[in-house]
Amino acid sequence: MNLKTSSLTTLSAAVGLLAAVGTSSPLLAAPLLQFVDNMNGSVTLQVTPDAGLLPGSLGAETALSVQGVGVNFTGVSIADTTVWDTANPGANPFTGGETNGLYTNLAANEIFAAYGSAVLNSPAATNFLTINYTGAGTILASGLVAQQGTNFNNLSASVGVGSSTPQLPTIQFVDNGDGTVTLQIVAYESGSTGSELAFSVDVGDGLLITSAVIADSATFDMANPGDNPFTGTVTNGLYTDFVANQVFASYGSGILSPGTYDFLTLGVSGNGTLNATGVVSQQGMLNSGLSASIDLVPEPTSALLLTVGVVACGCRYRAA
Incomplete structure (x- = not known):
């Protein structure tokens, strides 16, 4: 070109x-997962609903990890508790058991969250998790989002962070x-x-x-x-x-x-x-x-x- x-x-x-x-x-x-780099040592994982299935609520089960070495998790929180207001039981891939709400093992760079949302009327992206980190590398997210009785599996997103480039x-x-x-x-x-x-x-x-x-x-x-x-x-x-x-x-x-x-x-x-x-x-x-x-x-x-x-x-x- x-x-x-x-x-x-x-x-x-x-x-x-x-x-x-x-x-x-x-x-x-299908609903979408995507990251936004806040440019302050944190990223926000967003969930965008399928507009064709609104109005309705969402259920998200998402696991976060890092790729390679160089970046480490230092904290995590629910980004918008007015939207993601209900802790749900979910299948935690890190423990092999069921976790209700938020699970963290920061030393191993493991985060898992299972939450339900309030009823949504807008197809706009919702802020689900805010993850704090140090270093540089790639943060990964994978999991499912349920909407109107349908499970949308194998959703994923990634973001490169902390690089001078x-x-x-x-x-x-x-x-x-x-x-x-x-x-x-x-x-x-x-x-x-x-x-x-x-x-x-x-x-x-x-x-x-x-x-x-x-x-x-x-x-x-x-x-x-x-x-x-x-x-x-x-x-x-x-x-x-x-x-x-x-x-x-x-x-x-x-x-x-x-x-x-x-x-x-x-x-x-x-x-x-x-x-x-x-x-x-x-x-x-x-x-x-x-x-x-x-x-x-x-x-x-x-x-x-x-x-x-x-x-x-x-x-x-x-x-x-």
Whole structure:
């Protein structure tokens, strides 16, 4: 990719999208785990609900560990006790037994938490755990999230911490639960940024892109020239060809603080897997080989949800 217009104060984004035609259907995607680096010797593990299953409560069983040597846990707390307000019993992989609520073995870099949430109405990310650490390395999280009687297993997230090398932005999808999906940019650093960001998105299994709009035009407010893979030429800003199911966007922002930013919202119908790949640079460094994907499948019927609810663990436990 030819980076033509990078600057140290501009985050530019170029997104290429390719879809296959399908039929209209409600969408369901699993809840997400993700880390936010607080840039103060702590990280926060967030849980984002499946928007298609709201309103409702969540149940999370999550184990945290470190990769390799060099980083050590020094403390952990429930980040938002007004949301995650109920300690639940959960299968603790470190002890092989059942733990109710929070378990820590800081000397071994082991943390496990099993909690239920209050009823959620918003698809926004919730702050679940805040983990304090020293040193530099990678923090890992894995586990399950239950929502509306369905267990979403094998969820995972990781974050690099404590390095003198800046952690560069990543990308992720969020299902808005209303026939749209948003591609987000997650920034872990603050300060000057500059890049040209390009994505190629393959949509298969009967999924159709019906619209595309810059999700946060106040943040991504600068149309930039970018190499359009569909035309083979330079495109400034947003390009769409819905007959061919093609969308391309090249935009820049001002200086970003650590956080999650909505970049491009796509209208979709049908079902299938939406994949994105691309590169992003920040603080003069290029983060290549980025990828994100989201499985979009029909919502289960009410009868099916009731059946699943019988065999799946509940999201929340309360004393009578």
